Amino acid sequence: MPAPAKSDIQAFWKSLYDSLYEDVDAGLTRADLMAALDDLEDMFRYREHLAVVEMPLAELAGKKVLEIGPGAGGHSALFAKHGARMTSVDLTNARARATEAKFRLMGAEGCHALQGDAENLPFADDSFDIVYSNGVLHHTADTEKAFAEVYRVLKPGGKAVILLYCKSSWHYWINMVLPVGILQGKLFKDRNWLGKATEWGGKNRQTVANPFTRCYTADGIRRLFQGFESLTMRKGEFYWYLVPKLGRLYRKYQIKRYGTHPGGVLVYGEPWPIQSPLELALGKIMGFAWHISARKPTR
Numbered sequence: 001m002p003a004p005a006k007s008d009i010q011a012f013w014k015s016l017y018d019s020l021y022e023d024v025d026a027g028l029t030r031a032d033l034m035a036a037l038d039d040l041e042d043m044f045r046y047r048e049h050l051a052v053v054e055m056p057l058a059e060l061a062g063k064k065v066l067e068i069g070p071g072a073g074g075h076s077a078l079f080a081k082h083g084a085r086m087t088s089v090d091l092t093n094a095r096a097r098a099t100e101a102k103f104r105l106m107g108a109e110g111c112h113a114l115q116g117d118a119e120n121l122p123f124a125d126d127s128f129d130i131v132y133s134n135g136v137l138h139h140t141a142d143t144e145k146a147f148a149e150v151y152r153v154l155k156p157g158g159k160a161v162i163l164l165y166c167k168s169s170w171h172y173w174i175n176m177v178l179p180v181g182i183l184q185g186k187l188f189k190d191r192n193w194l195g196k197a198t199e200w201g202g203k204n205r206q207t208v209a210n211p212f213t214r215c216y217t218a219d220g221i222r223r224l225f226q227g228f229e230s231l232t233m234r235k236g237e238f239y240w241y242l243v244p245k246l247g248r249l250y251r252k253y254q255i256k257r258y259g260t261h262p263g264g265v266l267v268y269g270e271p272w273p274i275q276s277p278l279e280l281a282l283g284k285i286m287g288f289a290w291h292i293s294a295r296k297p298t299r
């Protein structure tokens with residue numbers, strides 16, 4: 001598939017930002033943000049998310065952490081709250097600005113967000129203790145180049161903490177390949193069918209399509225992390241409500257039965273429908289997210 005133009009990628013993420021977060025961010029006060037960060041951490045702990053499992057929150061104080069693709073900045077703000085010296089780089093200017101605004105609101109000294117590209121990071125070699133990226137590097141055209149950059153800017157012994165989409169998952173095969181790829185025939189007609197099948201959402205009808213998504217097998221992850229050491233990967237994130245058609249009914253039941261968690265507001269623009277214990281267990285076997293950590297060898 002030809003590489004999408006960076007401007008198309010930026011236009012998509014800007015439109016999704018406007019739709020998902022603009023009104024959440026508009027009225028945000030410092031007190032709201034600090035309370036929302038407590039909720040976010042609590043939600044991540046329930047889900048055993050990368051941001052609290054692979055990310056050593058208790059050891060972040062004073063560490064130089066780079067987040068690639070912070071989106072509206074919820075994860076970066078959480079790490080800043082735990083004392084990390086954050087640098088956050090997003091290709092989409094609106095998202096870099098939203099992240100910077102959160103740092104300023106919380107008075108996070110030494111934390112900054114800027115516009116930049118994962119494939120050409122504007123930092124010297126060996127700069128960061130941790131590079132964190134949640135659901136971003138599968139949306140950039142040259143993922144290998146982005147990983148070479150992650151490696152380059154990490155200090156020797158530094159840690160990469162990365163979430164990428166998982167191909168060996170229920171969501172990929174049952175919710176997307178079967179109904180969209182095969183039954184709707186898009187696998188054979190549209191080279192970007194996977195991009196269009198992922199990353200929908202927001203309060204407004206989407207008018208800009210997501211230009212790019214990749215999913216990875218375990219071997220694909222091992223290839224991307226060649227040169228790193230101490231690689232760990234585990235699956236997570238399974239939702240019945242993503243099953244086409246029937247999922248909508250389940251979502252209503254799920255919200256009635258398990259409720260919603262306010263921790264979703266900063267990162268999804270709305271409360272998160274709480275996963276059932278069964279979904280959490282299934283996520284470990286066939287979830288759509290690889291939670292990955294690896295180290296750059298010390299020389």
Ligand SMILES: C[S@@+](CC[C@H](N)C(=O)[O-])C[C@H]1O[C@@H](n2cnc3c(N)ncnc32)[C@H](O)[C@@H]1O
Pocket residue numbers: 009010013068069070071072074075089090091092095116117118119133134135136139140141267
């Ligand atoms: C799915 S959102 C993830 C946002 C955030 N990490 C989160 O989990 O809430 C993807 C983000 O990656 C950014 N992005 C996409 N390609 C990028 C690239 N090459 N370099 C830096 N950021 C990129 C987009 O602008 C968007 O904000």
